[in-house]
Amino acid sequence: MAIATVSSRMLATAEERRTLRQFVQRVVSERGFGPDACDFTFGNPQEPPLRGLVEALIRHAEPRGVHWFAYITHNPVAREAVARSLRQARGRPYQAADIAITAGGFGALAAALLAVLEPGDEVLYPRPGWFLYGGLTRAAGGTPVPVDLVPGSFDLDLGAIAAAIGPRTRVVVVNTPHNPTGRIFPRAQLDALAGLLAEASERHGKVIYLLADEPYARIVFDGHVHISPAESYPHTLVAYSYGKVLLAPGERLGWLALCPDMPEADRVALRDAVELAQMSHGWAFAGQTLQRALPELEGLCIDVTALQRRRDRMVEGLRAAGYEVAVPEGTFYLVPHAPEADDVAFAARLAAGDVWVLPGSVAEMPGRFRISLTATDAMVERALPVFARVMRAVRG
Structure with missing residues (x-):
C-alpha cells in the first residue's frame, strides 16, 4: 500500500x-x-483601526472601470509612492522600478529568498528572532542557519556571523528594530557587518545578500533613529510591512526594495527574479484595493x-x-x-x-x-x- x-x-x-x-x-x-x-x-x-485606513480602503474599493479588479502585478503609483518616501526619509535615490509591492512582510521576505537562493544555499538569521525565518528559508529550498545575538545586549555577534559564513551562504538576515528585543543596531555594527560580507563575498566568489527586515522602522522611542543596513551594504534587499504601523496585520500590504547603491545590472536581474518569485509563490502581490490606497496609507501611523x-x-x-x-x-x-x-x-x-x-x-x-x-x-x-x-x- x-x-x-x-x-x-x-x-x-x-x-x-x-x-x-x-x-x-x-x-x-x-x-x-x-x-x-x-x-x-x-x-x-x-x-x-485608524480612520484614515478605513476611509482609504472604502474609497479605492469603489470600481471606476471594468478592469478595476483585473490582473496587475505592481501598481505604478504605489511603487512611486514608496520610492518617493524612501528618498525623502533616507536620502538615497530609490527608484520605482526597484520596488515590489508584496502581500505583507511575509510576502516581501519570501520573494527575496525565492529570488536569490539555489537549493541548499544557506540563510543566516538572528536568534532570538521572528518565528518564520527558518520556514521561509526551507520553502525557498534553502538551509536555515540561526546565529545567536550577543546575550544581554542583543547586539549582532559579528564573530559568530563570520564563523557561520561558508561557501553556501547566500543571505544574511538583519531585523532592526529587532523583534522581540526592541534593539536598534547602531551604524558601527552595520558597517562592520558590511565589511565582513564584502570580504566573504570576494573570498567565495559569489555575492552574499543582506536581507534587511524592517517592519518596525517607524516604531522607535526616546529619540532613537532607525538605521537601515542598506545604508552600509549595497547588495541589500529591504523588506517592509504596513501591518505594524497601521495595526492592521490582516491586510497584507508591504514592499521589497532593492538598495539603489547595488550595481544596476544586478538590480535589473533582481527585478525580474523578484516578480517571477511572486508569481510562482501563488501570485503573491498585494491586492489592487490596497495598492491603490498605498499612497494615502504611506503617511499614516499609529x-x-x-x-x-x-x-x-x-x-x-x-x-x-x-x-x-x-x-x-x-x-x-x-x-x-x-x-x-x-x-x-x-x-x-x-x-x-x-x-x-x-x-x-x-x-x-x-x-x-x-x-x-x-x-x-x-x-x-x-x-x-x-x-x-x-x-x-x-x-x-
Whole structure:
C-alpha cells in the first residue's frame, strides 16, 4: 500500500513551532479568552483601526472601470509612492522600478529568498528572532542557519556571523528594530557587518545578500533613529510591512526594495527574479484595493507617543512587582524574565488570571515571556495586579 507523506521541510518548520502549538492547545483552547481578557500575545489590534485606513480602503474599493479588479502585478503609483518616501526619509535615490509591492512582510521576505537562493544555499538569521525565518528559508529550498545575538545586549555577534559564513551562504538576515528585543543596531555594527560580507563575498566568489527586515522602522522611542543596513551594504534587499504601523496585520500590504547603491545590472536581474518569485509563490502581490490606497496609507501611523507611554507604564509596573525587564528602543514588545524556568508554565499561570502573554520559548528566548503593547491602556491596568500576584505566588 502506498504511504501518504508530507514535505519534510514543512515537518521541520512544524517542529520549530511545537512550543507555540502546545501552548495554544493546552492553555488557550482549554481556558479561552474571557470578556475581560488582557491580550498581550500576538500584536493584534485591540482598538478600532485608524480612520484614515478605513476611509482609504472604502474609497479605492469603489470600481471606476471594468478592469478595476483585473490582473496587475505592481501598481505604478504605489511603487512611486514608496520610492518617493524612501528618498525623502533616507536620502538615497530609490527608484520605482526597484520596488515590489508584496502581500505583507511575509510576502516581501519570501520573494527575496525565492529570488536569490539555489537549493541548499544557506540563510543566516538572528536568534532570538521572528518565528518564520527558518520556514521561509526551507520553502525557498534553502538551509536555515540561526546565529545567536550577543546575550544581554542583543547586539549582532559579528564573530559568530563570520564563523557561520561558508561557501553556501547566500543571505544574511538583519531585523532592526529587532523583534522581540526592541534593539536598534547602531551604524558601527552595520558597517562592520558590511565589511565582513564584502570580504566573504570576494573570498567565495559569489555575492552574499543582506536581507534587511524592517517592519518596525517607524516604531522607535526616546529619540532613537532607525538605521537601515542598506545604508552600509549595497547588495541589500529591504523588506517592509504596513501591518505594524497601521495595526492592521490582516491586510497584507508591504514592499521589497532593492538598495539603489547595488550595481544596476544586478538590480535589473533582481527585478525580474523578484516578480517571477511572486508569481510562482501563488501570485503573491498585494491586492489592487490596497495598492491603490498605498499612497494615502504611506503617511499614516499609529500613535507612537502613546505607545511609548504604555511601554513606560508597563515597565514601571513590572519592575515594581519584581520583574527584570529592559526598556526596548523600538518595536512594540517587552521581553521580561519569567520568575520560573518553565516559561510556558508561567504563561499558563498568567492565563488563569485572564492575562495572556507569549512564552519566550516560542521566540527562542527560553526563560522569558513576550508582551505585545498593542493591548489597550485599560488592559495594562487590569493586568499589572495579576503580574504582581503571580510573582508573589511563584516566589512563595
